Amino acid sequence: LYHVLLIDLIEVVKVLFIYIIKMSMSICIFQSMRKILEVRSITTACLQITQIDANDRLSQQQQQVRHMSRIKRRHTVQPFWHAAVTRTLYPENVTKVNEEFLSDVIKEQYEHKSPLAAEPWPRGEWNSKSQRCGLIGKKMGMSTLWKNDGTRMDTTLIHISDNHVIRYVPASDLRKNEFTEHSRRSKNPRGALVVGADSADPRLFTREYYNMFEKAGVMPKKKLTRFLVSDNAILQPGTPLYATHLRPGDFVDVSGYSRDQGFQGVVKRWGFKGGPKAHGSTKFHRKPGCIGSGGEMARVIPGQKMPGHMGMQFRTARGLEVVRVNSQFNCIWLKGPVIGAVGGYLNIYDSGLHHCRYRDPDNHPPFPTHYPAEEAVPHVDWWADGMHNFNDATIVFEEEAGATAK
Amino acid sequence: MLDRHDMITRRKHIDIPEFYVGSVMAVTINDPNATGRSSRFVGICIQRMNRGLKSNFTLRNVLDYQGMEIMYEMYCPVISSIETLRLEKRLDPHLLYLRDARPEYSTFPMDMEPELIAEDAPVPINDVKVKMIDGDWDKSWERQELKGIDLSGLTELQKRMALKRKTPDYVQYDLMKEYRSTLPEEDQEDIYREIAPHYPALVASQRKFRRRKLAGDA
Numbered sequence: 001l002y003h004v005l006l007i008d009l010i011e012v013v014k015v016l017f018i019y020i021i022k023m024s025m026s027i028c029i030f031q032s033m034r035k036i037l038e039v040r041s042i043t044t045a046c047l048q049i050t051q052i053d054a055n056d057r058l059s060q061q062q063q064q065v066r067h068m069s070r071i072k073r074r075h076t077v078q079p080f081w082h083a084a085v086t087r088t089l090y091p092e093n094v095t096k097v098n099e100e101f102l103s104d105v106i107k108e109q110y111e112h113k114s115p116l117a118a119e120p121w122p123r124g125e126w127n128s129k130s131q132r133c134g135l136i137g138k139k140m141g142m143s144t145l146w147k148n149d150g151t152r153m154d155t156t157l158i159h160i161s162d163n164h165v166i167r168y169v170p171a172s173d174l175r176k177n178e179f180t181e182h183s184r185r186s187k188n189p190r191g192a193l194v195v196g197a198d199s200a201d202p203r204l205f206t207r208e209y210y211n212m213f214e215k216a217g218v219m220p221k222k223k224l225t226r227f228l229v230s231d232n233a234i235l236q237p238g239t240p241l242y243a244t245h246l247r248p249g250d251f252v253d254v255s256g257y258s259r260d261q262g263f264q265g266v267v268k269r270w271g272f273k274g275g276p277k278a279h280g281s282t283k284f285h286r287k288p289g290c291i292g293s294g295g296e297m298a299r300v301i302p303g304q305k306m307p308g309h310m311g312m313q314f315r316t317a318r319g320l321e322v323v324r325v326n327s328q329f330n331c332i333w334l335k336g337p338v339i340g341a342v343g344g345y346l347n348i349y350d351s352g353l354h355h356c357r358y359r360d361p362d363n364h365p366p367f368p369t370h371y372p373a374e375e376a377v378p379h380v381d382w383w384a385d386g387m388h389n390f391n392d393a394t395i396v397f398e399e400e401a402g403a404t405a406k
Numbered sequence: 407m408l409d410r411h412d413m414i415t416r417r418k419h420i421d422i423p424e425f426y427v428g429s430v431m432a433v434t435i436n437d438p439n440a441t442g443r444s445s446r447f448v449g450i451c452i453q454r455m456n457r458g459l460k461s462n463f464t465l466r467n468v469l470d471y472q473g474m475e476i477m478y479e480m481y482c483p484v485i486s487s488i489e490t491l492r493l494e495k496r497l498d499p500h501l502l503y504l505r506d507a508r509p510e511y512s513t514f515p516m517d518m519e520p521e522l523i524a525e526d527a528p529v530p531i532n533d534v535k536v537k538m539i540d541g542d543w544d545k546s547w548e549r550q551e552l553k554g555i556d557l558s559g560l561t562e563l564q565k566r567m568a569l570k571r572k573t574p575d576y577v578q579y580d581l582m583k584e585y586r587s588t589l590p591e592e593d594q595e596d597i598y599r600e601i602a603p604h605y606p607a608l609v610a611s612q613r614k615f616r617r618r619k620l621a622g623d624a
Binding site for chain 2: 143144146149150152157326329331388390391392393394395396397398399
């Protein structure tokens with residue numbers, strides 16, 4: 001019996017030992033995974049910094065620095081936690097009748113899916129620290145409008161196409177992933193609203209991507225983006241966002257990707273002078289010339305300006321004035337040019353500039369958004385003050401000071 | 407599409423008559439700095455650019471031996487009237503060479519009376535060959551294949567260079583060039599369909615403007 005007990009004890013000890021080793025190994029793995037996640041969250045935080053720098057008061061302009069930057073200019077590979085969007089489409093040779101049947105089925109599926117009517121979320125009240133949701137617009141082109149004093153104004157026409165709120169990420173969840181001290185210790189914690197634009201046929205997407213839109217009860221969207229919002233500006237997933245979210249006279253920040261110039265040489269990309277066109281210049285008209293100082297340096301400094309891909313960079317223009325809002329076609333006119341090519345998506349949100357903030361409780365934009373069914377907009381074609389509405393008569397200047405339309 | 411809508415809306419408040427490059431026109435604008443807060447300019451249309459809401463035309467005249475050109479934006483709300491005093495066409499798409507032509511071809515009296523023609527008459531084509539000044543020209547007009555210039559005073563060198571720049575005959579068979587410069591019929595039909603509902607109102611407002619003008623003249 002003594003002998004058996006001893007053997008049992010040894011077995012128990014062995015099992016315990018193995019267990020301890022396994023536990024420690026898993027802890028090691030867990031820690032290494034956490035480290036990887038931390039490193040990735042650093043890089044994503046950097047991504048996020050570039051994307052939300054307009055909201056950050058201390059944000060600086062993108063500077064050309066002569067060291068290798070961890071903040072990448074372009075990201076061709078999506079972050080690992082993003083769902084794959086598109087799937088390989090095979091020719092399924094669906095007959096016309098079956099195609100019609102399928103589209104009917106899809107339509108029926110989304111008919112009564114909206115969660116807004118069933119359990120509407122409470123709506124917050126505006127205060128001076130509020131931050132509203134933004135919109136996703138599509139750049140349509142530029143147009144000219146005139147002011148009441150006869151001066152011309154070049155404006156950009158932006159179409160707010162089929163925007164819906166997809167998901168709400170509470171501030172606490174957001175802070176877990178943020179690495180910056182600023183957002184962790186912030187006195188005004190910001191949650192995030194994921195907004196989508198341009199519904200598309202569900203059959204074009206992967207199941208993973210499609211499932212993201214389940215709670216919102218809308219068709220999958222072609223474009224998604226995130227806007228930081230204060231607690232009182234939360235919107236229920238499935239809420240449609242319209243152009244009337246903005247009013248003429250409001251100021252917005254617009255971010256988007258600049259026009260893709262492709263692979264460009266040093267003269268266009270960095271503004272180098274190149275070489276002389278004549279006077280014996282042999283094949284030296286648009287070259288960079290010297291790329292280092294030589295000698296003790298003995299290397300080319302990382303960040304040396306060279307030919308490469310130009311354009312397709314995320315940029316924000318701040319303080320653009322909304323000059324006209326059309327609620328029939330869901331489009332807005334912004335004063336001045338806007339980044340990107342025609343047809344490109346733009347993130348549009350209330351300007352963070354000090355002189356553009358709202359402080360008066362009687363004069364603030366529709367909060368948390370504009371609900372057309374509940375409140376009517378003053379005009380379908382709504383113009384900012386001082387703009388000449390084409391419906392008005394020709395501008396006539398009176399003998400006294402100032403200009404008036406008859 | 408929204409631009410077109412704005413153009414139609416503006417046309418309800420101003421009558422933009424038919425005109426071509428080479429027509430003599432009078433434009434009145436409301437100017438806060440002018441005496442009487444409005445100013446009138448008469449001139450020959452040397453260029454017309456159709457750019458939607460930004461469409462414009464340039465009028466040229468010679469006043470007190472000083473050549474003068476003013477570019478007017480057709481849909482600017484400060485323009486109170488546009489009249490065609492002499493409706494005619496020229497042989498060229500633009501008349502920018504009038505800058506280097508003898509002044510008599512760009513001089514028109516500021517109090518010129520409108521020359522009326524029958525409504526269904528075809529637009530007269532003025533095939534005048536404009537005589538140019540003797541000195542240096544701003545541009546080498548002889549190389550641009552312009553039919554409205556009198557090129558009898560050219561030097562041999564100038565004639566040779568002009569021949570060099572002549573576009574080859576085969577260019578007339580370039581289908582892609584024609585396609586790029588014109589709008590396909592299907593797209594044209596879409597646009598006309600869009601404008602069609604507004605057309606009766608436009609015609610009515612045009613008649614109203616012309617009646618008002620005749621009553622004012624009488």
